[in-house]
Amino acid sequence: MPSMELKDRIESLSLKVVTLRKRYLALLAERKELKRTVERQELEIAQLEKELNQLKIDNEFMRVSHSIPNNPKVVALYKKQVAKMVRDIDRCIKQLNA
Numbered sequence: 001m002p003s004m005e006l007k008d009r010i011e012s013l014s015l016k017v018v019t020l021r022k023r024y025l026a027l028l029a030e031r032k033e034l035k036r037t038v039e040r041q042e043l044e045i046a047q048l049e050k051e052l053n054q055l056k057i058d059n060e061f062m063r064v065s066h067s068i069p070n071n072p073k074v075v076a077l078y079k080k081q082v083a084k085m086v087r088d089i090d091r092c093i094k095q096l097n098a
Contacts, residue, residue, distance in 0.1 A: 069075075
């Protein structure tokens with residue numbers, strides 16, 4: 001009788017090990033799929049952040065461009081100011097590279 005009880009226990013443990021192994025493998029597969037999902041979502045987030053930044057730049061451009069009056073004298077003044085800023089930036093870049 002004791003050997004039968006021992007066999008039953010071993011068989012029960014063996015079934016539990018098989019069940020746990022299957023569960024472990026299923027969890028590994030699920031983990032792998034979740035990692036792929038996270039990677040895809042991170043790529044999507046990065047793409048959306050780039051798009052958001054571009055839209056912010058476009059929005060700022062539109063805001064500024066619509067604030068410029070159609071008066072030719074004012075436009076000429078703005079062009080001079082922008083040209084001066086570009087020259088200043090170029091000068092700064094030259095100084096940084098020197």
